[in-house]
Structure formats: structure tokens, C-alpha cells
Amino acid sequence: MKYRKRNVMLTALLVVLLTGFCHHLFPLAEESKPVSQKIQRWLLLGPAEIPAVEKDRLKSDSSILKFNHLDVSELLPVEGGKVPWSSGRVLTWKRLKNPNFNGKKTSVFYLATYLETYRWLQTKLVLDNKDLKVAVYLDGHSLGTQPGKDKLTADLDLTNEKHVLIIKGLLKDGVNLIVNAALETSEPFQKDKIALSLTPLRRLQPEHVFNMIEVNGISISPDGKRTAVFLKKTHKGTGKTDRWLEILDTFNGRTVFSSQSLGSISRFRWVASSNKFSYVVRDKEDTSLYQYHLDSHTCTPLLKNIKKFSSYWWAANASYLVYSTYDEEKSSSIYKHVKEIRDRSQFTGYLSSMYIYFPSGGAAHQISDKEEDFDSANISPNGKYILFSKSEVDNKNRPYRKTSYYLFDVSKMALEEKPLLQSNWIDDVIWSPDSTKLLVLGGPSAFNGLGKNLKEDRIPNDYDTQAYIYDLKTKKAEAISKDFAPSIEDASWSSSLNNIYFSATDKSDKGLFKYSVKKKSYTRFNTKVDVVSESDFAAKRNTAVYWGCSANVPHKLYRLSLSNGSAALLKDYNKNDFKYVKIGDVKEWNFKMPDGKVIIGRIHYPVDFDANKKYPCITYFYGGTSPVTRDFGGRYPKNWYTANGYIVYVLQPSGTVGFGQDFSAVHVNDWGKVTSEEVIYGVKQLIKEHSYIDPKRIGAMGASYGGFLTLYLATQTDIFAAYISHAGISALSSYWGIGDWGYSYGGVATAGSFPWNRKDIYVGHSPLYMADRITSPLLLLHGELDNNVPPGESYQMFAALKLLGKEVELITIKGQRHWIMEYKKRIHWWRTIIAWWDKHLKNQPQHWKHMYKK
Numbered sequence: 001m002k003y004r005k006r007n008v009m010l011t012a013l014l015v016v017l018l019t020g021f022c023h024h025l026f027p028l029a030e031e032s033k034p035v036s037q038k039i040q041r042w043l044l045l046g047p048a049e050i051p052a053v054e055k056d057r058l059k060s061d062s063s064i065l066k067f068n069h070l071d072v073s074e075l076l077p078v079e080g081g082k083v084p085w086s087s088g089r090v091l092t093w094k095r096l097k098n099p100n101f102n103g104k105k106t107s108v109f110y111l112a113t114y115l116e117t118y119r120w121l122q123t124k125l126v127l128d129n130k131d132l133k134v135a136v137y138l139d140g141h142s143l144g145t146q147p148g149k150d151k152l153t154a155d156l157d158l159t160n161e162k163h164v165l166i167i168k169g170l171l172k173d174g175v176n177l178i179v180n181a182a183l184e185t186s187e188p189f190q191k192d193k194i195a196l197s198l199t200p201l202r203r204l205q206p207e208h209v210f211n212m213i214e215v216n217g218i219s220i221s222p223d224g225k226r227t228a229v230f231l232k233k234t235h236k237g238t239g240k241t242d243r244w245l246e247i248l249d250t251f252n253g254r255t256v257f258s259s260q261s262l263g264s265i266s267r268f269r270w271v272a273s274s275n276k277f278s279y280v281v282r283d284k285e286d287t288s289l290y291q292y293h294l295d296s297h298t299c300t301p302l303l304k305n306i307k308k309f310s311s312y313w314w315a316a317n318a319s320y321l322v323y324s325t326y327d328e329e330k331s332s333s334i335y336k337h338v339k340e341i342r343d344r345s346q347f348t349g350y351l352s353s354m355y356i357y358f359p360s361g362g363a364a365h366q367i368s369d370k371e372e373d374f375d376s377a378n379i380s381p382n383g384k385y386i387l388f389s390k391s392e393v394d395n396k397n398r399p400y401r402k403t404s405y406y407l408f409d410v411s412k413m414a415l416e417e418k419p420l421l422q423s424n425w426i427d428d429v430i431w432s433p434d435s436t437k438l439l440v441l442g443g444p445s446a447f448n449g450l451g452k453n454l455k456e457d458r459i460p461n462d463y464d465t466q467a468y469i470y471d472l473k474t475k476k477a478e479a480i481s482k483d484f485a486p487s488i489e490d491a492s493w494s495s496s497l498n499n500i501y502f503s504a505t506d507k508s509d510k511g512l513f514k515y516s517v518k519k520k521s522y523t524r525f526n527t528k529v530d531v532v533s534e535s536d537f538a539a540k541r542n543t544a545v546y547w548g549c550s551a552n553v554p555h556k557l558y559r560l561s562l563s564n565g566s567a568a569l570l571k572d573y574n575k576n577d578f579k580y581v582k583i584g585d586v587k588e589w590n591f592k593m594p595d596g597k598v599i600i601g602r603i604h605y606p607v608d609f610d611a612n613k614k615y616p617c618i619t620y621f622y623g624g625t626s627p628v629t630r631d632f633g634g635r636y637p638k639n640w641y642t643a644n645g646y647i648v649y650v651l652q653p654s655g656t657v658g659f660g661q662d663f664s665a666v667h668v669n670d671w672g673k674v675t676s677e678e679v680i681y682g683v684k685q686l687i688k689e690h691s692y693i694d695p696k697r698i699g700a701m702g703a704s705y706g707g708f709l710t711l712y713l714a715t716q717t718d719i720f721a722a723y724i725s726h727a728g729i730s731a732l733s734s735y736w737g738i739g740d741w742g743y744s745y746g747g748v749a750t751a752g753s754f755p756w757n758r759k760d761i762y763v764g765h766s767p768l769y770m771a772d773r774i775t776s777p778l779l780l781l782h783g784e785l786d787n788n789v790p791p792g793e794s795y796q797m798f799a800a801l802k803l804l805g806k807e808v809e810l811i812t813i814k815g816q817r818h819w820i821m822e823y824k825k826r827i828h829w830w831r832t833i834i835a836w837w838d839k840h841l842k843n844q845p846q847h848w849k850h851m852y853k854k
Helices: 052-058 060-068 206-210 639-645 662-667 673-689 704-713 733-738 740-751 767-773 792-803 823-841 846-851
Strands: 008-016 036-038 045-051 082-084 088-093 100-103 109-118 121-127 134-136 141-146 152-158 162-171 177-184 194-197 214-220 225-236 240-251 255-258 267-270 276-283 288-293 298-307 308-316 319-330 350-358 361-369 376-379 383-391 403-410 420-421 427-433 439-440 466-471 476-479 489-492 500-507 509-516 521-522 531-537 543-550 553-561 567-571 586-588 602-603 615-620 645-650 693-703 722-726 778-783 808-813
Touching: 008 531, 036 100, 036 194, 045 088, 052 298, 060 134, 082 134, 100 767, 121 134, 121 846, 134 152, 141 152, 141 586, 206 639, 214 267, 214 531, 214 543, 214 553, 225 267, 267 308, 276 308, 288 308, 308 376, 319 376, 383 427, 403 427, 420 427, 420 439, 420 489, 427 489, 439 489, 466 489, 489 531, 500 531, 500 662, 586 823, 602 639, 615 673, 615 823, 639 645, 645 673, 673 693, 673 704, 693 704, 693 823, 704 722, 704 767, 722 823, 733 740, 733 792, 767 792, 778 823, 792 808, 808 823, 823 846
Parallel strands: 008 177, 509 531, 615 645, 615 693, 693 722, 722 778, 778 808
Antiparallel strands: 008 036, 008 100, 045 109, 082 088, 109 162, 109 194, 121 152, 121 177, 134 141, 134 162, 214 225, 225 240, 240 255, 267 276, 276 288, 288 298, 308 319, 319 350, 350 361, 376 383, 383 403, 403 420, 427 439, 439 466, 466 476, 489 500, 500 509, 509 521, 531 543, 543 553, 553 567, 586 602, 602 645
């Protein structure tokens, strides 16, 4: 078939008219005319010819138009941006200056422009294209296709952010083509601005938080040469999550291996060096263990078809490994016999057995059974001993469980009958490099209160983790952190310099620290970030790798020299995703209570903040045992709240760890009294010192214990215009008795106090019993399947406030537990939070009404 050259004209005109929100319950006397806003600037990609082979197989024009040549959900057009199209051909986004094209063959093109809104609003797209056949997309979602005769109309709900409008068109030889498009509206959105541009530069949006690549674990090889990074990415729109492993050269960041070549693998372990690792592959109930050689790219099977495999641990020299299997306790299909408090949980009923395997000869031996029920194995660096641990019920002593550690002699194949260590307050144990001592992590109450740094009459907060060195020969422990204010998260004992390295919560930061065993002193490394989320230390080299971020800086992967303390960027996985993202400033702001105690906090500012304006403010807190650290993103993304036009004030009330034991011990048996006073006083000081915060438009928000504190505050003050409580505790006794961990958490937070001996706490501090004092609107959010703080905590508060005639809303998220994890459900949950604040702090109820129509 021959094609003649024709001059093909495309005249692209998009008229944007704001569509108003019409209330249909009441007739309007006279409707105002729609407001019109022309779009005169476009970016163009193409035209690109459709090969004859493709045209023959797609057959029709509509099929060509609908075919997914490019994933429009991933397009972020920018002038000069390159898009690979076919072998040897790359298309370039160009500013549309002259809509005249010389058509040769059937071709497709893309037009793009950006619409930025500063509140939630509705518009209607009307596309009248005459002869032009097009498909239209907003933020990657199809608005429909236009066959070239009839008008295309679509209602648009525009959230407070920048949107990309893309038109995919079909050009055919010899046809004169014209595009006309418009958005039409009425009140109440006529005066609201839509900014038009050709740049993708934008404020933070939900996908920047949820769809960025995350590191869920790091494992550096013993010699420090290579680093395994466990990665996760959730895709925009579909919510599909990819998980994979990359092994990097620790010193240049080059990828030397990706698990995408092996398929799904799990339980990665280095095998003695940096050129071999092991992993497991599951096939229903069968599990096989393999060893992979990085130099030869070959796999060797170690264990095959193990039934009910649980976990495994290598000896440092790889001469043997220990693995565990599990047995499920038999249960009736008719009833459940709850023998112990912990049996209420659905995550109980498994018993473990341990085995030792010697790869050189392929021999395996069972060394414990389900009656002993050891849950972990910790192998000494010299390989002579295995330290098994088990957790047992202890209803007589807080926090109602105890951990026992038993020593197993590998050469004798014998287990000591009596536990080496047994405590209600030990969390973890790590061998010293010479296998003569143990680094023990646990609460201040461990070793009969050896780590306690308080007056005798005060009960410590045993979530404030301390470190101890236990000598296996003398059977004596030394507390090494009682004067160290940060709370320890994790530890590694290096063989190269005999230093102990800690990751620890330090006020609102999470940092890395070196403890000199010889000098008995601590040094904090300059990691260049506020929060180290994941880290690992090489066993035989002075090198560490960590994944960290700051309050307004996304996560990156870094390498740390343990010799000189220098940190260097190893890899920025999300560099391109944040290339065009604007994030507001974050500034520290602290205040002093009347008694002289300093409460630290920070203020997150909107992008393009103007101190001459008045802003609504969201006050966010936790108030429990952990501070609200200076993470970027997270489940409660302050940077996104500010992108929606809010100032966010985050404070750290007394009781949290990371400030020293005197500060953290306030949490014990407080349940809102001290913390609420600090929040109220702090917000009043905040208003006095910051004239740009509107005192009539301040909201309070928290989750879990922070949700409890939100409810408690609602009964104590009227300074907040509205509240949001996610998974908040409304009645302490029901949480204590029904929540899976309520009683054990109470073993620390309500030490020595029970519903029968401290009604002043269990009744007097329960917001439910003061519901009649609540005067401001309250939004209750809860995962429908929450087994930590059961949804009944929100149900009963909702019932009380409805009967009292108060303004209250309850939204439960189906299929979710304490955290809202599923992609689409989390986005909806986030949008719900912003819609509630818009309604009550901005007097913009339209988004809420749209989401929750009666």
C-alpha cells in the first residue's frame, strides 16, 4: 500500500472551566454562568508512526488508540524528557508551538499539561473533537475515548495537588484534525484557582510516600565487601507490591546480583564470606534450603523438602547450621480452650523443634523437641555453643512472661538442664567476639534492677532498653548504659576493634553509636540523617551500611566507616521520583513547662510558607513509650499534611524513651494526666509565639496510645476545633482485658495497677467515662480487624457520643488491623483524614460530603 504526503493539521485547544458544587436538595433561583479558563500551552510527544505489522494486527483505529503503547500512569512529562519508543527510536517531549504536522502514515501523539489545585474541587471535562479520535487520561486514569463524532464528558474530582492531563490522539493521512476541550463548573468553586503549567514540579503527593522504594532489611557480609539490601516497591494505581533482593558492592554501590533472576527467595543468610549466601524456597508445606555462589552463579541444594520449616542459623565458619520446624497444636472446630491469657491471640499454638545439620557430610540430628519449644538459636562465634531461648508464661510477675536461655555444647551434643539466664526483662542476647561474654539487651529491671537509674520509689519504664555485659565465667552482669539517655534498639559486637555498636532512639532521632568496651564511653556517629531506619555492621571489618532519612529528606542508603566515622552516600533509590517534588521546611520548636521541664518538638511548614498569612494547624503526638521520630513519610505523613496547606506541630510529651530514665518513667501509671497537661500548655505557648497559626483552627490527632491521648484531651480542653483518633483506647479495662497485648503492655504502663485496685486509673482516666465533656467534633478511625486495640474501643465511644448528641463520625477500614496497610485502603484512609481537617479547620466540607454521602 502506498501513502501520499499530506499536510495534517492538529489544532489543540483546551478550555478549562471550573465546575461548581450544586446542592440538589434545594432549587437555585438563578444559576451563575460557568467560569472559563483557557489552556494555551501543551507538551507534545510524537507523532510516532504505527508500523504496518502492528496496524494489521490491531486492525481498527479504536484498537490502536486503546492499546497501551505507554503506561500513562507512570508518565511525568517534562520538556526535553526522553521516552524510548521502539528499537533505535526515542521520542522527546517538546513544547507545542506549531500544531502543523506532515502526516505520512497512521501515527499516534500525546499532549500533556498540568493542572494544580489548592483545595478539593469538582469540574466537568467536555471534549468536542470533531474528526479527532482521542483517549483522555487524568493522573493515569482513563476518562474515556472519543470516536470523533460525539462529545466526551467526564466529572473530575480534583484533590489538593498537581494533576497531569494527557490526551492520546490518532493521526491519519489526509485528515484535518481539531481538538476542543473544556472543564465546566458552577459555585462554590468558581473563585478557586487552578494553576496551569508545563512543569511537573509539585508538592508532595500520596504516591511519593507510598510508592517509593523501601529498604526492609540490610545484611552486610562478614568481610564488609558486599551488602544485601531487601527492597520493596508498591506500584501506583494497582497497589501491586514487588519484593526483591539486591547485592551491592559496599564501596561503589554497583549491583552485583539481583534476586529477580532467581524468582522469589527468602531467609537470606551470608555463608562465612561475601561470595556465598543461602536462602529458602517454599513449595506449599515443603521448604528447601539452597546455597548460591556469586562467583560462579550456581546453586547447591543443602536441605530439601523440609516439612513445616521455620528458620535457620549458620555457624560463623559455616561448618554447621541449626534449623527449626514447627508443629501446630491440635484444635477443635467447635470450641477454643483458652488455657492462658496469651492463648486469646490467633497467633499462638505453634511449638518448635531444633535440628543441627553438617553440610560437609550431609548429616542432620534433632537436638530439641516441641516439648522444649525453643524459638531461636544463637551460635557462639567460635562455634562451640548454641544459646537457645524460649518464652514462657509467668502470671505472677510483670510483664507476665519470662525468657529463658539454655546453653548447648556442640562437641558433646548436650543441653544444659538449667537455664544460663532467666528473666522477665531480657529482650535479646548477643555473643562477644571471643565467645566468653554476652551482650544482653533488656529493661532497667533486668538483673534485679541493675540497670535502673531512678530513685528507689519510682518504677522504671521497661521499654527504655538498656545494655548489659554478662560474663559467662563469673556469672555476673555489668550495666553499661544506665547513664546513657538514648534507648537501645539493636546492637552488634565487632571483632575488629572490640567495640559495640548500637542503633538507639535519641530524643526524636534514631542514631548509630559506638561503645568502647575498653574506655567505657559512647560516641555518636554523624550519619547525615535524623533517623537510621535499618543498619548492619560487618563482623570482621570497620564498615556499616544503613538506610536513613530526615524529617523533610527521603530515605537513602549510606556507607559508614567505623574507623574515622565518615559517612558516604551509597545509593539513592528514589532520586528520580523526588526530582520534581517540593517539600516544606521543618524547624525545631521547644517549650518549657512551669516546673522547668523542656518539652521538645518541631514544626512542619507548608511549601511557599508566608508568615503574614494565617494557617490551620494539626497537632500530632503519640504520648506513649516511643517518640514521634523525625522520619520522612510513614503512616502519618506530616510532609503531605503540609502539602495540603496545614502547619503540623509535633511534640514529645513526657514518658517516651530516648530522653533518659527519669523522663521515660513518667509513662508508668500516668495514662494522660501529665501528658495532656503538657500538650495543652504547649499548644497555648505555640499560639502565643507564632502569630501565623490561627488559634481557632487547631486540630489534635494521634493513633493507638496517641488515639487514647486524643480522646483524653477532648475531655480536658476546648482549645482544639476538632479531633482525629485512630485506634484509640476509650476504656482502659476493656483494652487491658480484650486487646491481645493489653495485659502485657499494662505490665509496664500500668505496673502494679489493675481494675480492682486502681479504679482511679481504669475509670478515672478512661475517656469513655468522661464522654459528656467532649464538645468538639471527633472522627474515630479503626481497622475493622484490629487485635491490638480492638475496634470496640471506638464503637463504645461512638455510641456514647451519639446518645449525647455530639458531632462524631466513625470510619472502620475493612480487612485491616492496627495499621492500615493495603494500598487502596491506605490512600482512602489518608484522604479521609484530610477531608475531615478540611471540613473543620478550613470550612471546606465538600470533600467529606463527597466521600461519605448520606
